[in-house]
Amino acid sequence: MLGEGIVKGLAETARNFFGSYVNKERLTTVQFPEERLPQIEATRDFPFLVYDGTDPEPGLRCVACQICEKECPPKCIYIVKSADKKPDATGKAQFYPAQFDIDISVCMSCQICVEVCPFDAIKMDVEFEMSSEDRFGGLLLDKYKLAKSNEYYNKIHPTEAGAVDAALAEERAKAKLAAEAKAKKDAEVAAAKAAAAAAPPPPDATPALAAETPAPAVATASGETK
Amino acid sequence: MFETIDQIFVLIKHWLLGYVPGMAQPLISAILSVVPVVIAFPLLFAITTVLERKGLGRMQNRYGPNRTGWFGILQPMADGIKSLTKEDIVPRTADQLVHFLAPVVMVIASFLVYAVVPLGRNMVIADLNAGVLFFFAIGSMVELSVFMAGWSSHSKYSLLGAMRAIAQMISYEMPLVLASVVVIMAAGSLSTVTIVNMQAGYTGIWPHWYVFTPWGITGFIIFMIAATAESNRCPFDMPEGESEIIAGYFIEYSGFKFALFFLAEYLGMFATSAMAITFFLGGWAAPFSFLTWIPSYVWFFGKLLTIICAFIWVRGTLPRLRMDQLMNFAWKFMLPLSLINIVGAGIWHFMPAGFTRWGVVSLLILLSCVLLSRGLRRNKWFHVRTYRFAS
Numbered sequence: 001m002l003g004e005g006i007v008k009g010l011a012e013t014a015r016n017f018f019g020s021y022v023n024k025e026r027l028t029t030v031q032f033p034e035e036r037l038p039q040i041e042a043t044r045d046f047p048f049l050v051y052d053g054t055d056p057e058p059g060l061r062c063v064a065c066q067i068c069e070k071e072c073p074p075k076c077i078y079i080v081k082s083a084d085k086k087p088d089a090t091g092k093a094q095f096y097p098a099q100f101d102i103d104i105s106v107c108m109s110c111q112i113c114v115e116v117c118p119f120d121a122i123k124m125d126v127e128f129e130m131s132s133e134d135r136f137g138g139l140l141l142d143k144y145k146l147a148k149s150n151e152y153y154n155k156i157h158p159t160e161a162g163a164v165d166a167a168l169a170e171e172r173a174k175a176k177l178a179a180e181a182k183a184k185k186d187a188e189v190a191a192a193k194a195a196a197a198a199a200p201p202p203p204d205a206t207p208a209l210a211a212e213t214p215a216p217a218v219a220t221a222s223g224e225t226k
Numbered sequence: 227m228f229e230t231i232d233q234i235f236v237l238i239k240h241w242l243l244g245y246v247p248g249m250a251q252p253l254i255s256a257i258l259s260v261v262p263v264v265i266a267f268p269l270l271f272a273i274t275t276v277l278e279r280k281g282l283g284r285m286q287n288r289y290g291p292n293r294t295g296w297f298g299i300l301q302p303m304a305d306g307i308k309s310l311t312k313e314d315i316v317p318r319t320a321d322q323l324v325h326f327l328a329p330v331v332m333v334i335a336s337f338l339v340y341a342v343v344p345l346g347r348n349m350v351i352a353d354l355n356a357g358v359l360f361f362f363a364i365g366s367m368v369e370l371s372v373f374m375a376g377w378s379s380h381s382k383y384s385l386l387g388a389m390r391a392i393a394q395m396i397s398y399e400m401p402l403v404l405a406s407v408v409v410i411m412a413a414g415s416l417s418t419v420t421i422v423n424m425q426a427g428y429t430g431i432w433p434h435w436y437v438f439t440p441w442g443i444t445g446f447i448i449f450m451i452a453a454t455a456e457s458n459r460c461p462f463d464m465p466e467g468e469s470e471i472i473a474g475y476f477i478e479y480s481g482f483k484f485a486l487f488f489l490a491e492y493l494g495m496f497a498t499s500a501m502a503i504t505f506f507l508g509g510w511a512a513p514f515s516f517l518t519w520i521p522s523y524v525w526f527f528g529k530l531l532t533i534i535c536a537f538i539w540v541r542g543t544l545p546r547l548r549m550d551q552l553m554n555f556a557w558k559f560m561l562p563l564s565l566i567n568i569v570g571a572g573i574w575h576f577m578p579a580g581f582t583r584w585g586v587v588s589l590l591i592l593l594s595c596v597l598l599s600r601g602l603r604r605n606k607w608f609h610v611r612t613y614r615f616a617s
Contacts, residue, residue: 009543013285017542026287 041157044124046104047113049146052089056147059089061121064097068113068122076106077113090172100143104130120164126156228519235262235523236348259351263340270530271492272302278538285542305485312481317380320478324378328371329479329486335367336493342418343500346510346523350419357418358410361501362403365456368494369395372465372475375487379478387474390549391458391465397556398455398462402498404564405448408441408571409505418501422509431515435508440588441571444595446506448564450533453498455556457491459537461544464552499533500526559598566594 020026030037047068051059064081080099088094113122125148132138154161230237239258246254276291276299283290291298316325342357344350354360369392376388413421427434436442455462465474476487503509507529510522547555570587577583 006544010539013539013543016287017281017284017539020284020287027289028287029289031289 039126039156041159043126043156044111045109045128046107046125046130046141047102047111047122047146048125048127048148049100049143050121050123050150050153051147052150054149056144056149058086059149060096060143060147061089061119062097062100062143063088063094063119063121064100065095065118067116067118071112071116073110073112074106074108076103076108077101078103090175097143100146101140102146103140105135105139120168123153123157123160123164228521232347232521232523234521235346256351263345263351264337267337267340267493267496268489270496270527271489272306274492274496274534275302275305277534278541281535281538282542285539309482309485314481314483315478317478319380321378321380324374325478326483328375328378329476329483329490331374332368332371332490333486333493335364335371336490336497338364338367339494339497340500343497344419344422344504344509345500345526346521349510349523353417353419356416358406358416358421361418361497362399362406365494365497366395366399368490369399371490375479376475379475381478383471383473384475384477387465387467387471387477390471391475393549394455394458394462394464394552394556397553398452398560401448401556401560401564402452402456404561404568405445405452406501406505407564407568408445409436411568411571411575412436412442418504418509422504422511425508426511428515433508433511433513433515435506435511435513437506437508439574440584440591441567441574442506444563444567444570444591446502448560448567449498449502449505450536452560453495453502454537454540455552456498457495459495460541461546462552463546464549467546495537496530496534499530499537502533503529554602559602562598563591563595567591 016026049056050061052061053059064079066079066081069075069077069079078099078101079097082096082098085093086096088096109124111124114124130139150161150165154165239255242258243251243255279301280290280292280298291301294300294304316322339361341351342354342360372391372395373388376384376386376391379385409421410416413424415421415424425433425435432438437446454460458465466472467474471477476484479487503526510526512518512520512522512525570590573590574583574587577586
């Protein structure tokens with residue numbers, strides 16, 4: 001009979017209409033600003049700079065190596081390397097970015113800067129409500145706006161941040177060991193020199209040789225980290 | 227008391243006219259009749275847009291607009307302000323005058339048809355003795371403005387859209403008029419007021435609406451389907467096709483002119499719905515004799531809102547038709563059925579009252595409906611398309 005399917009369809013839409021008033025589960029819409037879906041952990045949109053500790057100024061992991069600036073496909077990163085060196089979070093003297101700008105109106109969220117960074121200094125953020133009335137200045141983020149603490153990073157991407165922290169801790173421990181060993185060796189060398197200067201006949205080479213053994217480790221560790 | 231409430235608008239008008247000098251009375255009287263209609267129906271349009279968007283949303287398990295005002299009821303205000311503040315772009319190659327006139331003509335035509343719609347007892351702007359004829363004559367002015375819009379835009383999409391719209395509107399004008407012929411036959415008058423008065427009686431508690439006869443219900447269904455097509459609504463919204471001709475004939479319109487087309491479309495829908503109410507659903511008459519104390523205009527607008535909700539329901543349910551299905555349906559099903567319906571109404575008129583004439587006329591219409599629908603179905607042969615190129 002003509003019109004049978006129409007009646008069936010009308011019944012279906014009527015069921016939806018009344019059902020949506022009775023059964024809240026039918027309405028899958030999330031009323032956005034008031035209620036939000038939990039973000040999945042892999043969410044990522046724009047890069048930010050990670051800093052250790054509480055103060056972004058000394059704690060910034062970035063050493064202004066400018067690899068991300070060179071790799072960025074749309075060229076949205078602008079870095080000015082500092083002339084002097086300042087101690088970083090671990091106390092080591094490093095270059096630091098005098099200026100670090102990301103234009104998020106240009107950024108295409110490709111994450112290449114994160115991939116290439118050897119210092120785990122730049123990571124992807126989850127902040128997306130960044131609309132601004134000033135389309136030039138408002139979307140150009142400087143290093144103070146970009147800097148976010150490691151705790152924040154741990155909060156938004158716990159698994160990834162945990163792995164990064166573990167790797168960094170290991171590296172730093174190694175570097176520390178190496179530094180200590182180097183310091184010890186330097187001290188011993190200095191002592192030996194002093195001793196040599198004090199006593200012209202050389203006693204024997206054994207302490208110097210013993211200090212020689214951790215030297216390759218120092219070389220690799222320093223090459224890897226800084 | 228109930229009589230006063232029922233006639234309140236008429237009484238107010240006469241009271242106001244009492245303060246007007248005799249010479250100016252016809253003019254003031256006309257203005258006092260027209261202005262409420264011109265205000266009421268665009269307001270109804272505003273309400274309908276909210277109803278439609280919320281209703282459609284609910285049918286699709288969404289919320290619909292719920293941000294502006296309480297539960298989104300200020301949405302039409304926001305839409306209106308938006309369309310008023312938008313830039314009015316006229317294509318450089320467009321026929322400037324016709325391009326400007328098209329929406330104006332459309333809105334004027336849409337408003338003019340309300341002149342013969344009885345909104346309540348004694349509430350009609352002009353009781354023309356050829357009111358039905360006036361309605362259809364002015365109604366076809368809409369087609370003119372559609373073509374004006376399509377042609378003057380100087381765009382292939384709007385021209386194609388206009389051609390589609392014209393083809394559809396003219397095809398469905400036929401069953402629309404023929405479906406109302408049965409009512410004219412039964413009432414013996416072309417005056418809308420007389421048609422409503424004929425239906426305002428009761429047998430026991432049951433009203434004398436034409437929809438409660440076999441030819442009436444058929445005529446009503448045909449009229450409503452044709453009205454849907456006439457007002458370019460889903461599932462007959464071929465003149466607008468996002469995928470093939472974008473917005474159809476008003477693609478080159480922006481800002482408030484676009485809103486005017488929108489307004490005119492809805493006004494046309496209300497007008498045809500009002501006519502369906504007048505012809506088949508007893509106009510302003512109450513559905514039961516014990517409910518006559520409720521004012522007549524309440525009944526009229528109640529019925530109108532019901533029909534609008536039905537339109538929204540259908541829009542939320544049905545997918546669009548193809549152009550050939552649309553034309554086949556109009557010419558091979560609706561037109562023959564409405565002609566047979568006229569014959570049925572004639573048989574009804576000449577047979578003695580009773581169950582026999584119910585049986586005979588129902589059988590005639592049902593049989594022809596089944597046969598015609600079979601014919602529509604059988605016609606579905608598809609064959610491989612062969613291309614013939616110009617040699």
